[in-house]
Amino acid sequence: MNNIYINTKNNDIEPDEDVKSSSGRGWAKLKRNKAALMGGIFLLIYIGCALGAPILFRGDPSAPNLMDSLSPPCAKYFLGTDELGRSILGRILYGSRVSLMIAVGVVGVGLLFGVPIGLISGYYRGKTDFIIQRFTDMMLAFPGFLLALALVAILGVGLENTVISIGISMVPLYIRLVRGCVLTIREEVYVKAARAIGTKDRHIILRHILPNVLAPITVQTSLGMGTAILFAAGLGFLGIGVQPPTPEWGSMLGSARAYMMGKPHVATFPGIAIFLAVLSFNLLGDGLRDAFDPRSKI
Amino acid sequence: MKVTSEPLLSIKGLKTSFHTHDGTITAVDGVDFDVFAGETLGLVGESGCGKSVTALSVLRLLNPSMTTIRGRVDFNGKNLLDLDPEEMRMIRGSTISMIFQEPMTSLNPILTVGEQIAESLRLHEKLDNKKAWKKAIHMLEIVQIPSPEIRAGQYPHKLSGGMRQRVMIAMALSCNPCLIFADEPTTALDVTIQAQIIRLLEHLKKGSNTSIVLITHDLGVVAQMASRVVVMYAGRVVEEAPVVELFHDARHPYTRGLLKSIPVITQDKKTRLNEIPGIVPNLLYMPKGCSFHPRCSEAMDICKKESPPMIHLKKNRRVACWLTSDDYGEN
Numbered sequence: 001m002n003n004i005y006i007n008t009k010n011n012d013i014e015p016d017e018d019v020k021s022s023s024g025r026g027w028a029k030l031k032r033n034k035a036a037l038m039g040g041i042f043l044l045i046y047i048g049c050a051l052g053a054p055i056l057f058r059g060d061p062s063a064p065n066l067m068d069s070l071s072p073p074c075a076k077y078f079l080g081t082d083e084l085g086r087s088i089l090g091r092i093l094y095g096s097r098v099s100l101m102i103a104v105g106v107v108g109v110g111l112l113f114g115v116p117i118g119l120i121s122g123y124y125r126g127k128t129d130f131i132i133q134r135f136t137d138m139m140l141a142f143p144g145f146l147l148a149l150a151l152v153a154i155l156g157v158g159l160e161n162t163v164i165s166i167g168i169s170m171v172p173l174y175i176r177l178v179r180g181c182v183l184t185i186r187e188e189v190y191v192k193a194a195r196a197i198g199t200k201d202r203h204i205i206l207r208h209i210l211p212n213v214l215a216p217i218t219v220q221t222s223l224g225m226g227t228a229i230l231f232a233a234g235l236g237f238l239g240i241g242v243q244p245p246t247p248e249w250g251s252m253l254g255s256a257r258a259y260m261m262g263k264p265h266v267a268t269f270p271g272i273a274i275f276l277a278v279l280s281f282n283l284l285g286d287g288l289r290d291a292f293d294p295r296s297k298i
Numbered sequence: 299m300k301v302t303s304e305p306l307l308s309i310k311g312l313k314t315s316f317h318t319h320d321g322t323i324t325a326v327d328g329v330d331f332d333v334f335a336g337e338t339l340g341l342v343g344e345s346g347c348g349k350s351v352t353a354l355s356v357l358r359l360l361n362p363s364m365t366t367i368r369g370r371v372d373f374n375g376k377n378l379l380d381l382d383p384e385e386m387r388m389i390r391g392s393t394i395s396m397i398f399q400e401p402m403t404s405l406n407p408i409l410t411v412g413e414q415i416a417e418s419l420r421l422h423e424k425l426d427n428k429k430a431w432k433k434a435i436h437m438l439e440i441v442q443i444p445s446p447e448i449r450a451g452q453y454p455h456k457l458s459g460g461m462r463q464r465v466m467i468a469m470a471l472s473c474n475p476c477l478i479f480a481d482e483p484t485t486a487l488d489v490t491i492q493a494q495i496i497r498l499l500e501h502l503k504k505g506s507n508t509s510i511v512l513i514t515h516d517l518g519v520v521a522q523m524a525s526r527v528v529v530m531y532a533g534r535v536v537e538e539a540p541v542v543e544l545f546h547d548a549r550h551p552y553t554r555g556l557l558k559s560i561p562v563i564t565q566d567k568k569t570r571l572n573e574i575p576g577i578v579p580n581l582l583y584m585p586k587g588c589s590f591h592p593r594c595s596e597a598m599d600i601c602k603k604e605s606p607p608m609i610h611l612k613k614n615r616r617v618a619c620w621l622t623s624d625d626y627g628e629n
Binding site: 126195199200 | 357359361363387388389390391392395396398400403404405406407408409417418421422466469470472473
């Protein structure tokens with residue numbers, strides 16, 4: 001908005017055109033943070049690869065070609081081939097689609113359950129809060145990956161079950177995060193003021209509280225996507241994640257284990273892909289946290 | 299002023315206790331007073347004497363899992379303490395409103411001020427978005443905010459403290475309530491703005507039959523606005539009087555102490571300002587007898603043993619002090 005100076009006779013007006021909104025300041029801080037910027041650029045490349053995989057790589061990434069098996073990087077196979085002669089480049093490109101889908105799906109499941117439950121738990125307090133929190137304690141008692149493993153054991157392997165398992169293992173984190181924020185915000189005078197004019201609880205939660213917890217949720221979402229990719233790769237590596245022949249980075253690593261000594265490129269490139277994807281989410285997440293955390297003064 | 303004999307709000311034996319880890323604290327202990335239609339009642343006392351808790355108890359804005367409210371709060375023939383939460387919610391904002399003391403934090407930073415005023419209009423008057431927005435702009439005009447159309451679309455950080463308090467007043471007034479609790483509406487503002495806000499409240503009150511319960515520790519504000527004053531100390535009413543009588547003939551030593559501690563501009567610079575010695579007693583360890591006796595310069599033996607009875611001197615004039623009791627005998 002343009003600066004509007006109001007000609008007024010009242011003396012209790014301070015035209016404060018220099019004051020940016022807190023989110024505006026946050027973005028400015030984020031742009032200055034080089035690491036976060038790099039994370040963002042990697043992330044764009046990653047998303048670009050996922051979306052443009054069919055253009056960037058022509059052919060079927062899952063079709064075996066045993067004549068060229070375990071070929072080192074060359075002009076035909078830019079990153080070499082795996083034990084079935086499939087192009088590693090192609091599988092990494094198509095694998096980025098799978099891992100991105102997993103990342104989005106997992107965080108989606110986490111948000112879908114974690115945010116509403118956290119809002120209710122923090123806003124209503126009392127018995128509801130107690131029950132939800134003890135349940136959360138129980139889930140947090142397991143390390144996240146172990147919980148995901150256990151859930152896969154119950155639900156079975158495959159892309160969907162991988163997403164659901166890792167997603168559920170992340171729900172308690174969101175519950176805790178959101179509840180903690182709600183506990184502070186519900187004590188704000190504006191929440192009391194909203195109640196004093198008779199605003200409905202649902203309305204207070206959705207319009208007054210939720211928007212104020214979006215910043216920490218955004219940070220957790222970015223970091224959570226990194227973790228989700230890592231967990232999915234872990235499950236894939238153990239052979240209980242996304243099943244072959246679907247190209248998935250973790251299972252690529254898993255099958256490359258046997259050729260680690262002789263043909264290190266088979267394991268190296270998917271490893272780098274996982275590393276860069278997770279790194280980009282983490283750098284961006286850290287940057288977002290620094291930018292939106294009111295306590296950090298960068 | 300149109301003051302009818304039937305009170306609009308009648309608080310009887312209101313007792314609010316907080317359950318804390320250290321024990322149960324009774325912040326409001328048997329408060330009763332009436333508010334008549336169209337009047338401004340001053341509720342006066344030091345910080346922590348239970349003024350705000352009284353207002354929050356009436357509106358039932360305290361967390362029910364941590365507080366117990368007893369007594370009666372009769373409003374329009376209904377005991378507010380018996381209503382179910384949904385009925386109570388409909389009363390808040392439409393017939394009873396509240397203005398809070400911190401204008402800097404009582405507006406949501408992420409909603410425009412217009413939206414925040416429109417919220418209660420949509421809720422209670424069932425206006426659609428467009429009409430509610432129009433009325434919100436009109437309300438900003440009523441509270442004398444210049445360029446209301448532009449201001450309505452701005453976020454609270456663009457407004458100064460005085461303007462935000464005006465917005466709060468606009469929010470409180472938007473559904474024409476019969477009763478407004480104004481909890482220290484001028485405390486967080488500087489003196490010139492205080493005067494403006496008080497003039498605004500007076501001006502707005504003249505135009506309607508709204509009653510205001512003005513909660514404050516500033517006796518200057520009370521003198522200017524209120525017609526009747528209730529003085530509270532440590533969760534109890536210690537004195538009630540019409541405003542002129544209170545300033546000329548305060549009966550309770552606490553009220554007299556409060557009046558003496560107002561700085562006078564003509565006072566010699568070297569003279570120390572009068573103060574009431576000591577602090578408000580810890581509500582967990584209330585003194586025996588009259589709760590004010592440890593700080594009272596006129597305390598007698600009986601004050602340390604028994605709490606004084608409420609003595610009704612005449613209509614709208616009562617005091618809880620053994621001194622008065624002696625003057626008037628034990629009746």
